[in-house]
Amino acid sequence: MNRIILKAKAKVNLSLDVIGIREDGYHEMKMINHSIDLNDVLTFEACDEGIWLTSNEDAIPLDERNLVIKTARKLQSQFNVEQGVKIHLEKRIPAQAGLAGGSSDAAATLKALNTLWQLGLSQSELLAIGVTIGADVPYCLVGGTALVEGIGEKITPIKALQPMTVLVVKPDIDIATPRAFKKLDDSIIENHPDIAAIIELLEDDDYDGLKANLGNVFEAITFTDYPEIAAIKKEMLEQGALAAIMTGSGSTVVGYYRDEELAVRSWQQFRKKYPMCFLSKTEESEGENYVG
Structure with missing residues (x-):
């Protein structure tokens, strides 16, 4: 196989809590995540040597600042791969939006190059490499x-969300995750989401209960600095969303709609x-990741 095309799906935090800071400086997290069908598309083609990245988006860095390049070089170095790869990134997921676009691109790169370079790495081995690249x-x-x-390495599948239409709104506000964590560390957060209770609500298909229980600790600090983000969430709920929440450290707000026509109007x-x-x-469905 000399050419692989992969979808890299956006990640949404259905709820997010920060438990504390570990001795190594990393934050201990507790989150409920799910995938949506908003995705980047990456094309990988084997070549004789070198690692090359192009993109449809001019603002995307094409060097090691991009996790795609960082991931490919890490694999090439760690496993003494002589073959090269040409990668094209069709960017659809907004950057600095809390949707893990860069991390999803890195995960797609791990999967694709494991196949393209015939590394034979297991899922657990890929996960161990992945956590050294980024928490998501x-x-x-x-x-x-x-x-x-943990820091993103402990993953326990839970009951899937029912099929719903998801409205994703990213205002013209870019929030750097390190800055958001610093502000969170310096703040006293009184309300933390009850992650265990939310899992129970999902298990019981109690979606009316979800609306009142979803939470993201970053909202407390982000809404103060950027009231526009809070206004987007409020407007979604007023327009009939079953629930709405800011994902990650922001600035994207996600609304969940049972009624597709209502979602379209919103x-x-x-x-x-x-x-x-x-x-x-x-x-x-993860099987749809492979396009060709």
Whole structure:
């Protein structure tokens, strides 16, 4: 196989809590993640030597600042691979949006090069490499609906979300994750989401209960600095979303709709103001990642 095309799906935090800071400086997390069908598309072609990256998006770095390049070089060095690869990244997931676009691209790179370079790495070996690249990479390798703990390396699949239409709105606000964590560390957060209770609600298909229990600790600090993000969440709920939540450290807000027509009407309203406004679906199937 000399050519592989892979989808890299966006990740959404259904709920997110930060438990504390470990001795090594990493934050201990507890999250419920799920995939949506908003995705980047990566094409990998074997070549004689070198690692080359191109993209449809001019603002995307094409050097080691991009996790795709970092991942490919790490594999090439660690396993003494002489063969090269040409990679094209069709970017669809907004950057600095809390949707783990870069991490999902890195996970796709691990999967593709494991096959293209015939490394024969198991899923557990890929996960071990992934956590050294980024905290969201292990989850992006697994996908689906899952409880994610530790620094992102502990992944427990849980009952999948029911099929719903998902509205994704990313305002023109870029929030650097390290800055968000620093502010969180310096703040006193009184309300933390009850992750165990949310898992029970999912198990019982109690979606009315979900609305009142979903939470993201970053909302407490981010809404103060950027009231526009809080206003987007409020408007989604007023327009009939079953639930709405900011994902990651922001700035993207995600709304869940049981009624697709209602979601479309809401999308039509939001897109008048926000160019980065997408309709998506809850997504569980990992088999669709391979395009060709």
